[in-house]
Structure formats: C-alpha cells, structure tokens
Amino acid sequence: MVLVKLLGQLAGSICVGLLSYFLWRLYNARLVFWRLKKLGMPMPPWNPVLGHLLVLPAIIKHLPKDVQQSWIFRCTARDFEASDGLHYIDLWPFAMPMILVTDPLIANEVCVEHDFGKPEMLKPFFSTIVGGDGMFTMNGAEWKKSHALFAPGFAERVILERMGQVVGECEVYVERLRNEANKGEIFSLDELTCDYMMDVIGTITLKYVEFALTQDMNVRFHSLTSRSDPLASAMRDQINIHVRDEHMNPIKRYSPFQLYKEHRNSHIMDSYITSELHKRYTDYLSSATNSKSLADKSIIDLVIADHMRDRPASATLDTDFIKWACAQIRLFLFVGHDSTASTIVYSLYLLSKNPSALARLRDEHTKVFGPDVSTAPSALRANPRLINQLPFTTAVIKETLRLFPPAGGFRGGEPGTYITDSHGKRYPTEGTGLNVLHNCIHRNPRYWPQPDAFVPERWLVGPEHELYPRTKGAWRPFEYGTRNCPGQTLVMLDAKVTLVLVAREFDVRDAYGEWDAENRREGGVKDVDGERAYQVGKGSAHPSDGFPCRIEQRVGS
C-alpha cells in the first residue's frame, strides 16, 4: 500500500515537473513573439497562448492533408505579398520560431550576404537517417573540411566523365518503362524513378555496383534497390519512418519497436557502406584506383585518395574516417535520390500536359542525336559533351524546378544579426529558423511573368524580353552561397539524359482520374489551386500519390 502511494506521488511529481517545464518553454517561446509583435514585425494575427496555431486550421481545411508544408506557408505568405517578402511565424511546440522568406532579395541576404549557418533543429531529423553529422547540418571548420573533400568529386568535369554509368542506369530504367508499357497497367512513376535514382547516386558516390548490364533486366535492375538489397531498402524504410504522420506523435516516435527498427536500419546501412569502403581502400592500396580512369572512380575513391594524401598508409581505414564517410554517403543517397527523381517525374508530367513543348523537345533530340532513338545512348557514351547542346531540354528542366522545387533553404538566425529590407527596416533573426520558401519565390508575381504557367521559353530569351525573370536569385532550387547544392551538375545531367532516352520513345499520361475513382477520399481536398499532382512531403517534395500513370511506347520509336 505504502509502495503504491509512493509510486503515485512519484508519478504525480514527474507530471508536475513535465508540465512546469512545458509551461516555462511555452512562456519563453511566446515572449519572443510578444517582443517581435511590439516591434511591429510582420506576422499573421497572433495569440499570446497559442501563437499562430490558430491561423493554421482555416488554411489547412482548404488543402490536402498530405500537402508539403511549404504550400501551407504559401497561404500565410499571401497576406504579405505586397510587403518585402518575409514574415514571422510562431508554431511552438511543433516548430521553432521561424522567419518565412518569400522574396529573392531577402533570400540572397540570408544565404549569400550573411551566409547564416544551419540551425541545430535540423540535426535530430537528419541524424536518424544519416546516422551522424552529415555535411548538410554541419557548420564551421567541420563543414569546411567535409566540403573541401567532396567538392572536387562533384565538379562538372568529373561528373561528365561518369556519363557511361548514368546512361547505363538509364537504359535499365527505360527497359522497366517498356515492361510497364507492355503491361498497360497503372503504376507509380515516382516509385520507379526513386529506385532508378537510388542506383545512380549509389553508383556515382560509392560505386558498389560493378556496372555490367546482364541480359535479364529484371535481375539487373535495382541491384541497389531491389527489395532484397539491404542498403536501399534500409534507407527507404528509414526515410518512411521519419516522414510519416506518426513521427509527430512522441509515443509512437519513441516506442521501443520504432527505435529498434531505426537502430537496425542504421546498422544495415553502415555495415554495407563500411564493407564497400574497405574494398575501395584495398583498391587504393594496391594502386588499382590510380590505374582506373576518372570514369571508373566513384566520388568516395577520390575522397579516400585525398584523405590519405598526407597520411602514412595503414592496413585498414581509420574508424573515424569510416564513421564520417558512412554519414556522408547516407546523406547523398537520401538527399540526392528522391529530389532528382521528383524533378524527372514532374518534367515528364509537365511535358505531357504541354504538347507543343514536348514536340519541340523531341525535335531538339532528333537534331542532336539523329532520328533513331536507339542510337542516343551510344552517341552520349562516345561524346558526353553532346548533353550540353540541349538548350530547350535544359529550359524544360529549369522550368520544372521553378514550378515544383523539391527542396528549400533553411538557416539559423544569430544574436545581433538583422535582415534589412529595401526600405531599410531591420528584422532580428536571433532564435529563429530562416525558412527560404522556394515554391513562393519561384512563383512570386513581382518577379515572374505568368508565374503559375509552364513556359520553358522564358529560359531562352534575353533581359529585354517580357518573359525574362525580373531579378537575380528569383530561381534558386539549388540555393546560392557557400551552402548551395553540390549535386546540381549531377542532377542536371541525370535529368537531361533521362529525357533524351525517354521522351521520344514513350507517351506518359497521368492516371489521377482512374486512381481517384478507385481510391476514394471522402470529402477530402485533392488539389492545390487546381493542381492534382501537388507536392507532398516525403523527404523532399514529391508528386501526390506517387504519380499514378500509364505509359505507352510510341509507334516507330
């Protein structure tokens, strides 16, 4: 009896303690905004207890449940379109205090002029997927060192040398599309393209696939990502765990089962990458790496060589290097594969909705590669620079990235550092996350004529033309400044190669109508401003419901 009473008292004390801690944090979070409001900082109507949480329900009810967060913020931003394109938002306890940036000039200030670092709040999300500190969330000397080691591997010259690998993976992807065309059923283009991109990124960064096409495409395809492949399936599972709604629920999030799954996935990924690193190091020691051409080296081959430059060779790689390298490879696989896949899927979708652009793109491919579609892979292998002769294809990809940017910029404010707008008004950044909303900037009507329309031609005209973007930095899918995306050359190469090999052979048609008829969502909103393929948050932003589609092989292709 006494024990029960004691346990009851203990539980009571813990509850009171937790409640006091919560109230203290709440008070501090709201105090920041009370001060900002007093200073006249731009923000939606604010409540001293609930912050801006009351603003959201009215917005969310007009949006699909799974819409990517930046589209929710686009609605709060609309009230500030006439201002200088930033406002504060207080969503504690669900997010840290944020400044939402919707204007390119402010975004330049955040990412280029001040070059703010990455905030701590990004780490918990990334570290569970990446298994440590990845380049994305590092700051200071640690980031500089990692950046310096990887940057040469992503240089344009090096990436162009990997054309054979990219074309090879793409041929396998095309073979899978042929299978889907033969079956004639609805399938998820997003899922298939994610698998394909996981192979590409794995090959380029780690190269544990010794590239050799077998005759049996079903065996070869997704050696990296087949269900039985440990690295890819562990990575996909880890991402899925963290992007599900339940992630917001601390009871489910920290349940022993969930934690065990996370730990297991992490272990599988690290063991796999470690074993590959050892192989690469053995190659390095035997000078096999040196005798390889650049085209046959992975980015990690280059990094190992660089890392060992001033060190005496030992029998095995040092454990600190292995730990660091595992985190970086996991980061590349994570941030690289799904954002590129989403760009490819949206490009094919937008082309399917714009027949004249599709016809012009096909013409361009025929002019550069000749009328026989099947010769394009060998032409690209023989002369990778042909990929730089496709201005319209490049314009299509840039326009796709403008309308459907897969990512955004996120930085941490600093004490005593202010953003200054064009009127000289100063905005404090201390304690805030600076969220640069690419979807808003890319459709900001101040800078973009026909902001919501797909107009690839705008990328082919000069500054005197009315379609020309009205300011520098209005297009920033890869961000600017020192923390911009190192993978952007690879992304453009992947997307161009894919369009060259796919667009003339297939017609892609979205199947949302049929899909919706079979998957009823009673009363639920299914579009964003009339767009059914709206972006959902799944790591980076993807087309909703995996982009259900049908695909047909074109006659004579």
Ligand code: HEM
């Ligand atoms: C369409 C595809 C991609 C898009 C739109 C994209 C976008 C971005 C953006 C916006 C950032 C900066 C984020 C910020 O400022 O907070 C970034 C950073 C980064 N991206 Fe990408 N990315 C793509 C593909 C890739 C690929 C293929 C890789 C590597 C294989 C990659 C690796 C990275 C890394 C390592 C960083 C962190 C850089 C640093 O902090 O120094 N990304 N990406």
